[in-house]
Amino acid sequence: MSRPLCLLFDCDGTLVDSEPLLAEEMAIGLKAVGLPFVAEDYLGEFRGTRFRRIVAELQQRHGAVDPEQLKIMETAMRTNLARRLELELTPIPGAIEALKALADYPSAVVSNGPEAKIRAALKATGLTDYFGARLFSGYTANCWKPEPCLHLHAASIMGFAARDCIAIDDAIVGVRAALEAGMTVIHVNRYPDAELTPEGAIMITNMFQLPAMVANLVSMRETSLYPIRHEP
Structure with a gap:
């Protein structure tokens, strides 16, 4: 499957x-x-x-x-x-709802920021329990978006091939990094009138849309209607 x-x-x-x-x-x-x-x-x-x-x-x-x-x-x-x-600090609208709906999936945070900053942000917004210690910082891995190495490092530690990961990112540098890593990428494009979603990524405009998009991608992959990415 x-x-x-x-x-x-x-x-x-x-x-x-x-x-x-x-x-x-x-x-x-x-x-x-x-x-x-x-x-x-x-x-x-x-x-x-x-x-x-x-x-x-x-x-x-x-x-x-x-x-x-x-x-x-x-x-x-x-x-x-x-x-x-x-x-x-406050959570992005829809983020808590999305994380609750997607709680059955293994998940992690992959960020260019220092790990202490990631931890502080999650704690301040009540999101710590959704990720635990599954935090991957560019400063810890010594590689940063837009290079693909941070996503590949996170996938490896999590025990997944890149083709079996969905990366969710609002920034173009992160979208491009995950695409280069060979992942399925959802671009949370909150500024669709000003920002173009890179080719190969899937656009949503808010986090409320994320659970339905993930469910749709899973369904399409399971019925072989969605192309499987190949690792570079």
């Missing part, structure tokens, strides 16, 4: 509404070290991208910043963000 069995969820913007808070703290920190940046830059251009890759791109555009100054800024930014996540 061919069917996707393991669900790999992105965290920021897919499960928890952390991106506005993250964008605001990034803007404060980056401007403090002389790198022009506003919250809209993250939400429009860099959503889902590793922070240090953003810093590298901004330095290429605007000039280098002293590494020690950057290190101090990043530490302060993450401290402030952790405080705000604890006080202000």
